[in-house]
Amino acid sequence: MIAKLPTASLRKVSRDLRLSIIETHRLARGGHLGSSLSIVESLVVLFQNHFSWQEPEGQQWSGDRFVLSKGHAALALYCMLALQGRLNRELKAFGENGSCLEPHPNETLVPGVHASTGSLGQGFSIGVGMALGSQLRGAKDRVFVMLGDGELNEGQTWEAARSAATLHLRNLIVILDDNRMQQDGPTPDIMPVADALTSWQAMGWQCLEADGHDCSVLDAGLHELIHSTAAAPRMLLAHTTKAKGIEFLEGRTESHFPPPLSIEDMALVRYSLDLSLR
């Protein structure tokens, strides 16, 4: 595992990741920007402080796994992998014809992608299977799954959640990116989940909620869930804002797949992010 970072450093890396996402989106002239920006702090805290990339020698089936079930946020994952020096291509390949950095992550092309996703709901079930496999082997690795709140529209997510609880998968940690938006508008207006936390607890999950843009709270929450002794899968409900960091797009439907930012807007965003670090 990479050395754990203090909160100030996590915030700095989050700023770098956010800028990298926006700049890559700008160069590619498209991409799922809003959905990528809402998971920035979750990715940074997870990958910097809680995720082990190491695989025991000769056991390729082992090691922590991350599944971006909300696969349309691949841009954020690529930029995070690039920040950690784990990407096999330069980010400028994102969006190019025939590039391995496809709009939805393709495990057959990118080594740091542990499961191809894009059809919502599917990554969660894959994560359940990975966790079950590790549990069967008595391995100590963990499986992290990033879900979107819009993804809860899919029936498969509820099948997966119930099966994980029934199987007592204590090595499975879901981060639910609750940005309260989906492609067509606010999730509460389209297909609301009255109380995700309570719903999941009722299914047998151990749940916490946190400000999904507060690195300190996320770090503490993930630590608590990972080290809990409960014989249950765990879920961190991250309250987030879609397109976080771009003020004129935050929480807006059009942030889902917006046009690239202008150079001027990019400079404003950079200035604003730098200010927020002080």
Add this chain to the structure above:
Amino acid sequence: MNSARTEYEVCLRDLGESHPSVVVLDAGLATSMRTNLFAEAFPERYFNLGIAEQNAAGVASGLARRGYIPLVHSFSNFLARRAHDQIALSATWPRCNVKFIGGSCGLFDGRNGPSHCATDDLAAMSALPGMTVVEPGDRNQTQQLLRKIVEEPGPAYLRLRRHGCPENLVPETAAVGGTVCIQRSRGASCTLVACGSMLQEVLKAAQILEKEHLELDLIHVSILRPLDVAPILASAADTGLVITIENHWPTGGFGDAIGRETGQLGIKHLRLNLPDQFLPAGDPEWLLNYCGLNAESIARFTASCACGVVHV
């Protein structure tokens, strides 16, 4: 437990013994899919995930990534139709070592009607790049094909009859050749090609035609994808006529697969398949007759075609 033990449940249990990486998943139809012997013998490797096929396909994908060989069981309609996206993207695209075991296929399982009786599963599964598709014709083949798909890496689909296959119809050694010549006759006027579960009726039809002194080549195909078409084309080069018989709708099934080969070569190819409609519910014998797929119908059709009679 309903009815007598099938060959499948015994095979599965034996496979669990010889292959410790095999994990069995059920999607709430365990008593129909006959996984009970495995579940009793290896409870730590058996999971009933409830009536949730999409999740089962994904869980299997995850298990395969941890080095297991999951066998996902349900009726074929609920796999090939309902969980098709999951089978395609979660399992087949990344070439996960997942085996889908589909029951209640075609007219031999038509008692419960179109919701349960799979008639387009071959089309759905065969369409997926890299998917192995097999359908046994008898008990030997069930055992050997199950073992074969488990021992060969990658996604596979085994098309089963819910109440088991007939006793062994072809020599055991011939079972998993994929495409097997059962009979080659000098001067044969027709190549009859039985797909999977149609083997028994086709063999009966051949017996009827033998009495009528009609010489035939007889071929059985149990591995539908990848398809070994060479023995069929070799026979067709002599006979000039191929008739395929399948337990599936006309679109996207075995006949289409053979037609892609024969069409390019200008070989005459006629097809017997399930009618292009949602079938009424019925017992196997009744449906065989209704669909024109019982031995008598196959023999009549073959005789008329081989003798050059225009068939409607």
